[in-house]
Structures are given as structure tokens and as C-alpha cells.
Amino acid sequence: MNKNIILCGVGGQGTVLASRLLATAAIGLGLPVLSAETIGMAQRGGSVISHIRIGDEARSPMIAQGTADLIIGFEPGEAVRQLDFLKTSGAVVVSSRPVMPVSALTGGAPYKPDAMLRYLEEYGCRLTVVDAVLAAKELGSDKTLNVVLLGAAAKSGELGFGEEDLERAVRERVPERYQELNLRALSWFT
Amino acid sequence: MHKEFLMGNEAIALGALSAGVNLVAGYPGTPSTEVLQTIAKRNPGNVYVEWSVNEKAGLEVAAGAAYAGARSLVTMKQVGLNVASDPLMSLEYIGVKGGMVVLVADDPGPISSQTEQDTRTFGMFSKVPVFDPVSVRDAYEMIQEAFDFSEKYGTPVILRATTRIDHGYEALEVKDPEEYRKHEIEGFVKDSSRWVIFPRLSVKNHALIEERNEKLKEILSGYPRNRVIEADQKDCRKGIASHGANFQYVRDVAESREARLLCIATPFPFPEGLALSFLEGLDEVLCVEELDPVIERALTYVCGKYGLHVKIRGKRTRELPLSGENTPDLVSRAIRDFLGLQPKSQEAGGASRPELLVRPPVLCAGCPHRASFYAVKTAMKGEKTIFCGDIGCYTLGNAKPLDMCDTCLCMGAGIGIAQGVYHMEGDTKCFAFVGDSTFFASALPETINAFYNQAELVLVVLDNSTTAMTGHQPHPGTGRTAMGQEVEKVSIEKLLRAIGLKVVETVDPLDFSRAVETVRRVAGSPGVKAVIFKSPCIAISRPSGSSQVDPEKCTGCKKCIRELGCPALILDGDGKKAKIDAASCTGCTLCEQLCPAGAIFGGRKNDTVQEADHE
Numbered sequence: 077m078n079k080n081i082i083l084c085g086v087g088g089q090g091t092v093l094a095s096r097l098l099a100t101a102a103i104g105l106g107l108p109v110l111s112a113e114t115i116g117m118a119q120r121g122g123s124v125i126s127h128i129r130i131g132d133e134a135r136s137p138m139i140a141q142g143t144a145d146l147i148i149g150f151e152p153g154e155a156v157r158q159l160d161f162l163k164t165s166g167a168v169v170v171s172s173r174p175v176m177p178v179s180a181l182t183g184g185a186p187y188k189p190d191a192m193l194r195y196l197e198e199y200g201c202r203l204t205v206v207d208a209v210l211a212a213k214e215l216g217s218d219k220t221l222n223v224v225l226l227g228a229a230a231k232s233g234e235l236g237f238g239e240e241d242l243e244r245a246v247r248e249r250v251p252e253r254y255q256e257l258n259l260r261a262l263s264w265f266t
Numbered sequence: 267m268h269k270e271f272l273m274g275n276e277a278i279a280l281g282a283l284s285a286g287v288n289l290v291a292g293y294p295g296t297p298s299t300e301v302l303q304t305i306a307k308r309n310p311g312n313v314y315v316e317w318s319v320n321e322k323a324g325l326e327v328a329a330g331a332a333y334a335g336a337r338s339l340v341t342m343k344q345v346g347l348n349v350a351s352d353p354l355m356s357l358e359y360i361g362v363k364g365g366m367v368v369l370v371a372d373d374p375g376p377i378s379s380q381t382e383q384d385t386r387t388f389g390m391f392s393k394v395p396v397f398d399p400v401s402v403r404d405a406y407e408m409i410q411e412a413f414d415f416s417e418k419y420g421t422p423v424i425l426r427a428t429t430r431i432d433h434g435y436e437a438l439e440v441k442d443p444e445e446y447r448k449h450e451i452e453g454f455v456k457d458s459s460r461w462v463i464f465p466r467l468s469v470k471n472h473a474l475i476e477e478r479n480e481k482l483k484e485i486l487s488g489y490p491r492n493r494v495i496e497a498d499q500k501d502c503r504k505g506i507a508s509h510g511a512n513f514q515y516v517r518d519v520a521e522s523r524e525a526r527l528l529c530i531a532t533p534f535p536f537p538e539g540l541a542l543s544f545l546e547g548l549d550e551v552l553c554v555e556e557l558d559p560v561i562e563r564a565l566t567y568v569c570g571k572y573g574l575h576v577k578i579r580g581k582r583t584r585e586l587p588l589s590g591e592n593t594p595d596l597v598s599r600a601i602r603d604f605l606g607l608q609p610k611s612q613e614a615g616g617a618s619r620p621e622l623l624v625r626p627p628v629l630c631a632g633c634p635h636r637a638s639f640y641a642v643k644t645a646m647k648g649e650k651t652i653f654c655g656d657i658g659c660y661t662l663g664n665a666k667p668l669d670m671c672d673t674c675l676c677m678g679a680g681i682g683i684a685q686g687v688y689h690m691e692g693d694t695k696c697f698a699f700v701g702d703s704t705f706f707a708s709a710l711p712e713t714i715n716a717f718y719n720q721a722e723l724v725l726v727v728l729d730n731s732t733t734a735m736t737g738h739q740p741h742p743g744t745g746r747t748a749m750g751q752e753v754e755k756v757s758i759e760k761l762l763r764a765i766g767l768k769v770v771e772t773v774d775p776l777d778f779s780r781a782v783e784t785v786r787r788v789a790g791s792p793g794v795k796a797v798i799f800k801s802p803c804i805a806i807s808r809p810s811g812s813s814q815v816d817p818e819k820c821t822g823c824k825k826c827i828r829e830l831g832c833p834a835l836i837l838d839g840d841g842k843k844a845k846i847d848a849a850s851c852t853g854c855t856l857c858e859q860l861c862p863a864g865a866i867f868g869g870r871k872n873d874t875v876q877e878a879d880h881e
Contacts (some may be wrong), residue, residue: 086625096435099271103437109271111435116296116378117735120662121833122627135401136514137434140594142610157622177625178831182667184623191620218849 077107078131079236080139084158085150086175087119090222093249094148095126097226100245101237102130110137121178123154130236146234148225151175152192159199167234168201169225173208204232211264220261228265239263267439274402274431277438278369279304281409284441286449288336288364289314291324293707294736295343296378297432298371302341303737306748310443317739317748320677320707321346325353325368332362332422333461335452337413341369344383345676349708351392354422356463358394359471361420364451365413368394372428374556374591380657380676382589384557385426386533393475395482396424396534399491400513402436408491408531419478428556429591430511479535487539491531494544498523505544506601507561508554509533515597516554522601525552528561536564545569545576552604553580556592579604629662631834632809632852632871634775634801635728639663639670640830640856641781641799642697642726645789651695652687654680656709658701659735659803660728667831671699678708684723685716695789696723703733703741705758710765717765717794724789725767725796727758730803738806762796769795776801776871778859804852811870812851813858815844819865826857826866 081098083091092113099109107130114124127139141160149155149170162168174189196203211224223246230239242262250258272280279301282290290313292302306315314331318324321342328340342350347370354368370388373379389396397412399405409425416423459467486492496502507528508516516522528544528551530537545551545568553562559581566578581588585600602609629636639660642653655661655671656678664671673683684696700709705727716723733739740746742756762770769791773784781799788797812834820843827835827844834851835844846857846866853869 087627088630096271099435099437103269103271109435109437112430113273113433113435114377115433117627118377120627120630120659121625123625135517136430136511136594137436138430138511138515138594140518140598153622154625156619159619176836177623178628178833179626179666180623181827181836182831183828184666185621187623188620195620212849 077236078133079129079146080144081128081130081235082139082144082147082158082161083126083128083150084147084154085124086154087114087122087124089150089175090219091124091126091150094222094226095128097223097242097245097249098128098235100249101241104241104244105237108132110134112137123157125158146229148229150221150225152189152196153187156192156195162201166201167204167232168196169204169206169229169232169234170196171206171208171221171225202232202234204228206265211261215257215261215264217257217261220258223258223261224264227262231265267445268442269437269439271435271437272402272406272440273300274405274427274434275300276304277402277406277436277440278409278425278427280308280440281406282339282367282413283308283310283313283443284446285365285410285413286337286447287313287339287413288449288451289328289331289338290341291316291318291327291338292341292369293318293321293324293346294733294739295346295371296736297373297429298341298343298346298369299736299739300432301369302748303739305339309749310446315748317741319742321350322353325350325357328366329353329357329362329422332364332366334364334454336364337449338364338366339369342371343379344370344372344385345380346370347385347388349677351388354394355392357422358392358475359468360461360463361471362416362422363420364449365416366422367409367412367416368422368424369409370424370426371432372426372557374428377429377591382557384560385424386560387558389424389426389534393479394422394424395419395479396426396532398426398510398531398533399431400510400529400531402431402434403438404491405431406438406440419482421478428511434511482535483538486532486535487537489532489537491529492537492540493529494540495527495529497526502526503547503549504605505548505551506554506604507544507551507565509561510556512554512556512592512597515592515594516601518594519598519601521605521607524605530561533560533564538568541565541568542572545574548576550577550579552585552600553578554586554592554597554600555580626665627662628665628831628833629659630804631832631847631850632804632854633659634730634799634803634854635660635663636668636830636832637775637778637781637801637854637856638726638728638799639668641775641778642785643668643670645782645785646695649695650693651697652684654684654687654696654698656680656698656700656704658704660699660701663699665831667829677704678712681709681712681716681723681725685712685719685721688721688723692722697726698723699726699728701734702727702729702731702743702758703739706742706756710761713762713794714765717767721794722792723794725762725794727796727798729758729798729800732803732806734803734805738803758798767794767796770798771796772798772800774801775799776854776856778856809852809871811853811868812848813846813853813855813866813869814848815846816865816867817843819863820844821863821865823862826861829860830857832857
């Protein structure tokens, strides 16, 4: 199996942990994994992206444009920003909840998240939209969006492995006191 | 051996531990920070580890250990090497006894740096051999080889990686702690003819270094990581030369098998013999490099030296960009052009893409720097001012609406720049902002200089009790070391008073009216004076209650949003009134103190500093 996956969002949303969980799940299945992360200044609310390449075809962790099987977007505009990575028949799993750039509130250009979601619908990819506001309300936490999105990606069948593999990764990587919450988050999307 | 999924920097750290490193020093800086952090975390117990006050101090500590016969490592980012360049340039003349590796992380892009300097070029300038790994696995093995090499040839060695390796991840087999090499330390042996750098010694050693580096060209031609990969077809006339992360981009392009490949793992000294055998029978070569055209120049030189008619192409022929980070796509296009293949067709997406907003990084919700900047801005309204910034999270104070960073150059430079402006325009109120870690790293000589030379300026120390931008490393003001010891803190206020500053006031920036009043009072005093804004970084002090907006009282003036630019301050559903995002608000209460309608309430700041959580 060879899969190229892009995770993208806004610094602080938990993309790095999500990427490690995906990698852990794949390694658990004996698959080779390479990844690359955004670490540094962009983590202060800037655009962040993780590249994950599963399988033995890859040498570099960086994904070329038009070759990603799946984009997991933590924010509608950020998913649109990275669409050039998606291959023709690719899939997108996206959170519907926008994160307003500070500049849009303080007199810069306005940000229209609905236009982003509409664009994704019309783009011609296999699209899964996750209602992050509802998820946060039902789970009682804003901090598990990353795991909710992974669960949705597993359900969509685009990961190449299932929820139970991710469950193992959560048990291995997430501190014990947060495991129960994260396991609920993993199976939240149906 | 066991398998782990490791970040490049973690792999480098475990490689150093496997090689029996005895001492590790460094100063945090993206993308290098996790190397030292990992050594501190995975220390088998016999390694001395410190976050040094700056890179120069770190390099000197590592050199001392290597003089004693220990294996030492010093870590820094590329601009940190500028700070450490003075001892490194001289150290190359003196040499080392124990193996010493200088880990320098380069930042093509740049993603988190002031410059795009290429440490391979620095190696050439300083005459220090440079190792340049292509992958996380390569880096893990290479640092172990670099220690052996350093000891064998008595020279410090630079291991230079770039962001995509430092912050790339790979699963690899690594040694268990029981398998780590035990490096015996002989101890320092007095010999002033060896360790004291007088001109006579310099001239002798300079000649020896040049001769050694000539010999290393041949020796490194046999180093297996410098290698040629033959093309699929025997009669191939084209070659591609590359290095580092870019070499893997080249190999990910299937068509590159139609060319003979050269991987340069030691750009300096350049493996000339290997390059000659690579060039044999070729008509042209494309050099796929990031940052400086080091290999391109070296191959051009080899062709000139040996009279070869091989066309060397790359950056200077504009087939690859002269600056910036290369991407797999850019490399793929350049290779296809070079091989005369059709460009890959780009499929257009559906409807025209809605305009995307740039999302620049911002100060976090509740960041005390926001309050400090806002206090100075309020206090100095209407005055002729210059606000000289520095390197750290607080550089983000330049963004609107705060707009409180008029200059930023390099670590510690803000004070000197404020002083220079003062001497040329005495009617400007000159401010220099500097963070606590940066203060210790590089602000002391500048402050003494300004004080002694009779400048007028306000030094604003933004003390958030940590090195925030790079992930909360301790510094001399925190009372904690990299080895976890609780030690006596160095007081910034006492240091400033010891220099001779008469006015040094410490104030909590989140106490808004007192902060403004303090700035006004201090700015009115003569000479060099200081305000220390003391409030912990939000990442090391958990909030104890977030603020809320009373929609009945909110008049919708949006002053809080317009003036503070805090990411927790948003608009409610219909965009008329302010609302607070409870998930990101830390309860700093700055907006509460600012609201003209008194409509914001409920915030409570917790000032207890907690141990930073690195994961």
C-alpha cells in the first residue's frame, strides 16, 4: 500500500499529534512511513501543513503536487489552500469550522468560509465535511478536533486502514488521562 | 537495536548518544532545538547537557570538553553559527583532541529565520569539514561517523541539516542504551605550543590545515555516502548532482534514472576524485541544490582544472532558483526540462478558486507581550518615537493593529540600533524591546555600550520567564537548567543596576494603567533606563478563568478587536458585537481593562509558572 496524506490547518490545532497518530497506526501495521512537519514561527496561528507518506515507494517525506490521496483539512480555507496537492481522484476530509484570521477582523480583507466549503463541494473530490462545532459540543472539548477528523478519515475508507488501528495508536501515544476522551472523539463521526 | 519513529533532530541526538558523546551544549533556534532537548530527555545519565547563554558560549564549552579528550556536540541554527563564528574560526586552527561536532540547522525558505545562509559555504570559509545528510536515517548514522572523523583528523566537524531533515520523521533501527559507545576521557594535557593561538602557531597550522584538506578531498572520495548511481542505460550522457533533502526529491522523480546521479555528502572538502569519475563521459550535468550553488561551483572548477568539456548547469543557468526552498515539484520540472521531457500536465481544478487570506503568525491569545506593547503604545501616543524590536515571539508585535516593531535585525541588535538613531536624532524617544532569553544571549554588551556612551533610550525587557518561540527552554533567569537542576536565578534588574542604570522598574504588563504610568515615568528620566515587563508566557501558566462579553452592555464599538488583535476576540453571530472564544481566552483581562463600556468580565490570570510541556 502507498498513501500520500496532507494534514493542514492553523498552528495550535493539533496537526502534529494527528500526524504522529497516523504514522503510529501505519507503523503498527508494519508499513514504512515518512513525514514532515511545520514547526516554528507558523505554530503561532499561521498556516501549518504535515506531509505523510506511507508505503515503500517514497524516499522524501515531501509530497509532490497532484499526488496526495487524501487531504485532512482542519479548517475550510486551509484545505482549499493545499488543494494543488490532491490527485485527480483524491479525497478531502474537512472541518466545517472556520478559524478567523486576526487580520480579517482588524480591517484586512474579509474571510468567507462558506465560499471555501462551496468551492470544495464543487471541486470534484470525494468530500467529507465534519461538523466540528457539534463535535466539540457533544464531546465537551474543543481540543479533540484532530482525533475527530482522523476518525472521519478512517470511516471514509481513504486512509487504507481502519479505526481500530488508530485506536491502538491513541492508546500508545496519548497520555492516559486523555485516552478515554480521545477514543470517544475517534468514533464520534458516523 | 530497536525501532523508533523519530524526528530528524531526535535521530541526530540518538546518533550522538550512540557515539558516546560526553558533553552537549547549545542555544535554541528553529530548526535545531530538538537535538539538545532529546539528549536532555534521553540522557543515559553520564552526559553533561546545557542550554548555553548563546551559541558562542556553547561552542567554547564544547571546545573545552574536546580539549580534554571528551566527545562533544554543540547545536545551533544557521544564524547562531554567526554568533559562534569567532571561536569556530580560531578553533579550526587549534584543532581538537576528542571528537567535536558542530550541529548547524539551515533554514531554506527561510521559514523561521532572518537569512537563508548556507552552512556549506561557511565550512569552506572556516575550513571546517561539512557533512550534509540526505535523510533522517542518514543523519543518525552520519553523526556517528562525524565523531570518528573529527577525532581521526583532529578537527571540529560541521553536521549540517536542513528543515526537511531536522523536522522530517522516519522509522529506523536505533541502538539500545547498552550498545552506546563508552568514550574514555584522557583529560586536558598542558601544552602551550598546542593550545595557545599565537601568530606563529597560526601560520604553521594554517599551512597544515590547507594540506590536510587537500588530502581529505581524496579520502572523502572514498566515503560511501559520497556516491555515484549509474543510469539505467549504459550510454547515458547526462548527469544530475545533488545533496541533502534535495537528493531524495531527485530520486523520487522516476525519470531521473535516465541520468547518472552524484550525491555529495561532504560538500567541503569536495570529493574531487569521485566527481571526476562521475563526469567521465558526460556532456552535461544539472546541479539540483538548495541555497548556494556549492556543488555547481565545485564541478565547474573541476572541469576547468582538468580541461573537461562538460556543461555544468543549475542555478547560474537559472534552471533552478537562486534563493528559497526547493520543492519536489520544482525539482521535478527542472529535471524534466533538463532531460528534454514534456512537462507534466497540470489539471485545472473546478470553479475559480476563492481568494485565500494569508494567515501570518500572531501573538497568542493572552500573550503578555501584547499588553506590554499596548502599554508603551498608549503611553507614547503623540510622541516622536522609534520602537526597535528583536528576535523572538515579540517580533510578532510588528503586525497590525499593534504595529509596535519598527526595526528587527538580529539577536540583541535593537539596543544598538536605538542608540544609533538617538545619536542622529536626539528628539526621538528611542525604545529597544528585548526578550528575557535574548537579553541574556546578546543584550548586555549593547546595554553597557549605550549607557557608557551617554545615549538616551528606554530598554524594555519583555520577561515571560522562558524562551517561548523555540518551545520553552530554560535560561539563566528561570532558575532551572537543561539537566533539571534548580539553581540560583540571574536577576535582570540587578544586572541592569550593576551596569549603572538609575531607573529600572519592574511592572506586570497585565496591570494596564500601572503599566502605562510606569512607561511614562521611566521614559521621562534621562539616560539609559529600563522597564521590565514581567508576566509568564501563557504556555507555562494555565489560565484559571476566561473572560466573557455581556451582550447587554457591549455597545459594538469593537475597540477591543481593533486595538488588541487578540485571536480570542471575535465577533458574535451577526457581526455586531464582540465575543470571546472561551477555548483560546486565557483570562488575561487586558480587554476588560480597555473596554469603554465595562462589558467584559470574568477573566482570571494564573501566574504560577509550570514546567513546560514539550510534547
